[in-house]
Amino acid sequence: MHKTEKKLIGIDIRNEEEALTAFKKISSRMNGTENTIIVQEMVKGKQELVVGLINDPHFGPCVMFGLGGIFAEILKDVSFRVAPLDPCDALEMINEIKGSKILSGIRGMEAVDMNILTDILITIGRIGMENENIKEIDINPLIISGNKPVAVDALVVLKA
16 A cells, blocks of 8 residues: 555666566565565656545545645645535536646646546446445546546555
8 A cells, every 4th residue: 555655666667677677676675465566557647636435434435536646645635525426526526626727738738538537536436335345445646648547556445
């Protein structure tokens, strides 16, 4: 869950030599609790978002949306809604965050397809409603690459 803090990530690896070096560094830092190293494509995009769900004991499944990557922790610019969501709820969540203008295509960035983004939020809420054993979901970052959303990193925590 805290792979960045434990320095268990290598990024922007461009060739076999760099991959082998990163593998050796990561392997040496593993303390025995981790036993798998995952290799995936480096996805680049200017718009990083966070989408999540928490199963609150009082409200039930609640969907979260905000700016992702390091901004999720630094700015804490997020909005929440109780599931299930409809398209209006999802659009309100998107427009409610202070950084929502980044989604409209400023400074040469392509605008985010709001239909795709609202579908993602609605679906996360539906997953929470249909799976009571899910405690939380964290997709961070959800990178908009071109106009395609890519869940670069995700965590699902089940109830004990």
